Amino acid sequence: MKVTWTALAEHQAAEAFAYIQADRPTAAVRWLDQLLAGVATLAEFPDGGRAIPEVGRPELRELIVRPYRVMYRRDPKHVFILSIRHGRRMFEEHTLES
Template sequence: MDYQVILSPKAVNDLEKIVRYIAINNPEAAKKIGQQLLSKAKELSQFPLRGQIVPEFNDPNLRQLILKPYRIIYRVEQSKKQISIARFWHSSRESLEL
């Protein structure tokens, strides 16, 4: 059975900010990166443990996928068969906040 992928309010806000920022100079690129980030996040429904453990937290349920220069931070909730996308984080930003 596939896992359900859910975006947290912070993740939705992150994605909106990323797309708006890129769209200032390149609306087509903004749309493309937004779609790529969402597509990569949705892939987790099939492969929830695909990402690596987030080094800042060392929690086996908190993982990340990289789509340079972005990190997709997510929590695996195996008992609920659910993936919660916590953040879409640009690698140039300082310390990760959940």
């Protein structure tokens, strides 16, 4: 299965990395490694993440890479990484449409 990152998700991942790196460079590299490894597993196991509790749509799922939520949409042939959000941030479902 193909995994595709949206421009928004790429931007958010870069911002998260920079934020962590400002105070803890080693932790930032470790987080990025965990993020990329977790996303890579979705190619083989697209249902590996859980359904997003606030949304209630089975095609929208999330993978937790603490303290961030990797929100993605899956279809039969693709996984689309939609958003990388800190677990404490609120979000609106319409921001996941890409």
